[in-house]
Amino acid sequence: MVSEKMYELGSKRSAIRELFEYGKKRAAIVGKENVYDFSIGNPTVPAPTCVKESIMELLENMDSSLIHGYTSAQGDAETREAIARYLNNRYALNVKADHFYMTCGAAASLCITLRALTERKEDEFVVIAPFFPEYRVFIESQGATFRMVPADTKAFQINFEALEETINPHTKGVIINSPNNPSGTIYSEETINKLATLLERKSAEYGHPIMLISDEPYREIAYDDVQVPYVTKYYKNTIVCYSYSKSLSLPGERIGYILVPDEVENSKAVYAAVCGAGRALGYVCAPSLFQKVIAKCVGQTGDIDLYKKNRDLLYENLTAYGYECVKPQGAFYLFMKALEEDAKAFCERAKAYDLLLVAADDFGCPGYVRVSYCVEEEMIKRSFSAFEKLAQSYKS
Ligand code: PLP
Numbered sequence: 001m002v003s004e005k006m007y008e009l010g011s012k013r014s015a016i017r018e019l020f021e022y023g024k025k026r027a028a029i030v031g032k033e034n035v036y037d038f039s040i041g042n043p044t045v046p047a048p049t050c051v052k053e054s055i056m057e058l059l060e061n062m063d064s065s066l067i068h069g070y071t072s073a074q075g076d077a078e079t080r081e082a083i084a085r086y087l088n089n090r091y092a093l094n095v096k097a098d099h100f101y102m103t104c105g106a107a108a109s110l111c112i113t114l115r116a117l118t119e120r121k122e123d124e125f126v127v128i129a130p131f132f133p134e135y136r137v138f139i140e141s142q143g144a145t146f147r148m149v150p151a152d153t154k155a156f157q158i159n160f161e162a163l164e165e166t167i168n169p170h171t172k173g174v175i176i177n178s179p180n181n182p183s184g185t186i187y188s189e190e191t192i193n194k195l196a197t198l199l200e201r202k203s204a205e206y207g208h209p210i211m212l213i214s215d216e217p218y219r220e221i222a223y224d225d226v227q228v229p230y231v232t233k234y235y236k237n238t239i240v241c242y243s244y245s246k247s248l249s250l251p252g253e254r255i256g257y258i259l260v261p262d263e264v265e266n267s268k269a270v271y272a273a274v275c276g277a278g279r280a281l282g283y284v285c286a287p288s289l290f291q292k293v294i295a296k297c298v299g300q301t302g303d304i305d306l307y308k309k310n311r312d313l314l315y316e317n318l319t320a321y322g323y324e325c326v327k328p329q330g331a332f333y334l335f336m337k338a339l340e341e342d343a344k345a346f347c348e349r350a351k352a353y354d355l356l357l358v359a360a361d362d363f364g365c366p367g368y369v370r371v372s373y374c375v376e377e378e379m380i381k382r383s384f385s386a387f388e389k390l391a392q393s394y395k396s
Pocket residue numbers: 041104105106107108132177181215217243244245251256
């Protein structure tokens with residue numbers, strides 16, 4: 001009566017959501033202050049003041065039918081122009097309003113892009129572990145085949161040997177995400193250059209372009225002046241999937257975009273297919289009020305220093321307790337090695353101390369856990385004795 005696949009997706013929560021719900025139940029029993037929930041990636045840093053000011057100004061001064069009415073399917077021209085202007089100034093690009101398709105966050109950007117590129121079931125999209133688990137859902141539900149490259153657990157850049165082995169004549173695209181959820185690392189310029197060279201070589205070998213899909217909701221969340229290379233400058237067949245969920249702390253407003261630059265082979269056809277996929281999936285006309293907010297707030301961010309403070313606090317203390325951690329360069333996740341081989345068992349044991357950590361098995365990286373630190377600083381401080389006791393429990 002219903003699609004088995006959709007039934008399965010709808011009736012089984014993700015491991016992260018499962019843990020988040022468990023945390024709420026636990027809080028009702030032991031008190032919210034005694035549960036250390038590092039499960040979910042919901043920004044705690046407030047949206048910058050320009051967001052509230054723009055909303056107020058728009059509501060005061062703009063005609064209601066303009067604020068709340070339909071926009072063009074691909075989004076308001078003014079919003080797309082404002083984003084193009086900002087990116088051209090910031091990264092010395094040459095993109096135009098017509099290259100953008102406004103969407104409902106990165107999830108919609110990715111689904112639309114994958115739908116636009118997929119021609120047949122044999123088409124494969126490659127993801128690099130550790131990766132955002134929804135990629136598998138997005139790829140398979142657009143009718144394509146999911147392929148994974150195991151993690152480079154030394155530097156958490158890209159395991160190029162494995163990538164080279166994974167790419168084949170069916171490879172339609174590769175998805176990258178930097179700053180990365182869950183590892184917190186940023187792909188260096190050297191990595192992006194190496195990736196571009198490999199994809200160019202493979203595209204030439206197979207006689208079709210292998211698209212690079214750059215999923216960038218954390219682009220602005222980078223610490224210590226580490227640069228996040230703008231990928232379209234290194235590889236011409238790049239499509240950018242962007243979201244304001246994290247940079248402007250607006251995850252519930254569902255706003256972002258897809259960028260198909262002119263340099264993409266057959267860019268006009270690819271852009272038309274993006275518009276078609278947006279239409280087919282029902283993602284036309286992204287939320288109108290927030291398109292107008294973006295036009296006014298483009299280039300602004302929440303206070304990233306607050307995340308950096310959390311990063312420093314966690315990293316210093318957890319390493320002092322003996323945890324092996326990847327030092328996050330960006331995003332708001334700390335990736336650490338579980339203290340036993342089975343990360344799920346480790347996370348179960350952590351629950352006994354009311355520490356909610358996510359095993360990275362679903363991120364394609366067994367043996368590791370993700371600690372999401374977009375949380376209150378006070379909660380991090382309160383959690384330290386639990387982390388210490390958990391580490392101790394493995395020594396005794
Ligand atoms: N991609 C990555 C790597 C993410 O971490 C997330 C959300 O956490 C998304 C995509 C989806 O973002 P959005 O809320 O903008 O749909």
